[in-house]
Amino acid sequence: MANQPRVERLGRYAGILALPVLAAGLYLGLLWAPPDAMMGDVQRIMYVHFPSWIAVALAYTTGFVASILYLVKRQARLDYWAQAGIEVGLVFNISGLITGSLWGRPTWGVYWTWDPRLTSTAIMAITFAGYLVLRSFIEDPDTRSRVAALVATVGFLNVPIVYFSVKWWRTLHQPQSNPSTVDPAMVLPLRIMMVAFTLLAYYLMTRRYLLAEAEGSIERESLRMEAANG
Amino acid sequence: MSGSEWRRVWTVVWKDTLTERRTKAAFNAMAFFAGMVLLIFAFALGPDTPGIGPMGQTLLQYVSPGLLWVAIMLTAVLALGRSFQIELENGALEGLRLYPGERRSIGIGKILSNVLTLAAMELLVVPIGAVLYNLDLWSKLPALAGVLFLATIGLAAVGTFYAALTVNLRAREVMLPLLLFPVMVPVILGAVKATNLILNGSLMQDELGTWVRLLIVFDVVFVTVCTLTFEYVLEE
Numbered sequence: 001m002a003n004q005p006r007v008e009r010l011g012r013y014a015g016i017l018a019l020p021v022l023a024a025g026l027y028l029g030l031l032w033a034p035p036d037a038m039m040g041d042v043q044r045i046m047y048v049h050f051p052s053w054i055a056v057a058l059a060y061t062t063g064f065v066a067s068i069l070y071l072v073k074r075q076a077r078l079d080y081w082a083q084a085g086i087e088v089g090l091v092f093n094i095s096g097l098i099t100g101s102l103w104g105r106p107t108w109g110v111y112w113t114w115d116p117r118l119t120s121t122a123i124m125a126i127t128f129a130g131y132l133v134l135r136s137f138i139e140d141p142d143t144r145s146r147v148a149a150l151v152a153t154v155g156f157l158n159v160p161i162v163y164f165s166v167k168w169w170r171t172l173h174q175p176q177s178n179p180s181t182v183d184p185a186m187v188l189p190l191r192i193m194m195v196a197f198t199l200l201a202y203y204l205m206t207r208r209y210l211l212a213e214a215e216g217s218i219e220r221e222s223l224r225m226e227a228a229n230g
Numbered sequence: 231m232s233g234s235e236w237r238r239v240w241t242v243v244w245k246d247t248l249t250e251r252r253t254k255a256a257f258n259a260m261a262f263f264a265g266m267v268l269l270i271f272a273f274a275l276g277p278d279t280p281g282i283g284p285m286g287q288t289l290l291q292y293v294s295p296g297l298l299w300v301a302i303m304l305t306a307v308l309a310l311g312r313s314f315q316i317e318l319e320n321g322a323l324e325g326l327r328l329y330p331g332e333r334r335s336i337g338i339g340k341i342l343s344n345v346l347t348l349a350a351m352e353l354l355v356v357p358i359g360a361v362l363y364n365l366d367l368w369s370k371l372p373a374l375a376g377v378l379f380l381a382t383i384g385l386a387a388v389g390t391f392y393a394a395l396t397v398n399l400r401a402r403e404v405m406l407p408l409l410l411f412p413v414m415v416p417v418i419l420g421a422v423k424a425t426n427l428i429l430n431g432s433l434m435q436d437e438l439g440t441w442v443r444l445l446i447v448f449d450v451v452f453v454t455v456c457t458l459t460f461e462y463v464l465e466e
Binding site for chain 2: 127164
């Protein structure tokens, strides 16, 4: 409980900082940067799509690391971080899938292709949605934390295996861009949006963490009352 | 793993096999369920619909690798759920927890007994599928058996892990497939692709090797992970 004010404060700073960075990134991405040579203005969805996946990676990795640490150390706050990471990760995961579909329709002609990255990230979303559903079905807090940590660990380890298996299954996605293949005028807004989404993901995770902590303390309190009243 | 640990593993396998042989509860349910699933595919796709490709197959023959594996996967979830539900009666799970020695021997024992149950189920599903869909399997049996074996180990390992985690839940019938299916994707992909290469001819050895390697990697990773974490899985 001791670090609660610190988490709150750092999260608040990140949230406040995210706002102007997000505004700058959106302005540069939507108005300032040149349209794509082939795709035109449609390509501007990249400035939201790609940073979403950065946030996904950040949040799920937080959830995975916190889950493993929970199994070793058994501290409730690690479970709160795991829950926060996976829940925020799932939000950005779904946002990434939706923006990707919207981008895919005008460029590939379809909303959905069975491309490895699409398919494996969709399976990733189902895996972690299962994690969140599972949590809601377990009443005992310690059992819930332990089972959830195991499910998160195995689910996360499975992601690369799913990715490579689907990749061998078929492949179509445009090769990943890197700064040398992208116009510098596009790189700048993309970088800014990546920073903005990182701050945003961190902010959301701290809020979710604080909420989980509040829920946890209420839950423990009511269990104690129950035990006291026999 | 020492000799005494293997003896403990064997005891768990023996206990499960004996229980199943005497009750036949899981096996009977599985057999009829799997048969019904295979029939339903024929109803859904039509028994005489012509398939794609030059070989003059019916659609059922053409897609049979996928159908067989979906039937196996759906039936496996039933079987895997059962493997820990039987422990709920009369507090048997408590007894299992009190079992001396390392917890992982219970985990390995449960995985092995699930491999046996799933193998028994596959011994039914594959011939029934072959008869219903008119597949010629005889010449391809050794390769097919190898793929079935590798995929079964993977299914049993992840299945045992999630069945043990969800056994105490009210909603276990919903939760087990929801957690298990996404993790099973690589096995199903590898198994379907390998089976397809074996059944529908054009044996491209390289490609078959890729899928077999995927199955082996999955087996190694998940047998290791599920065995190592079983201690945490069975905690009270």
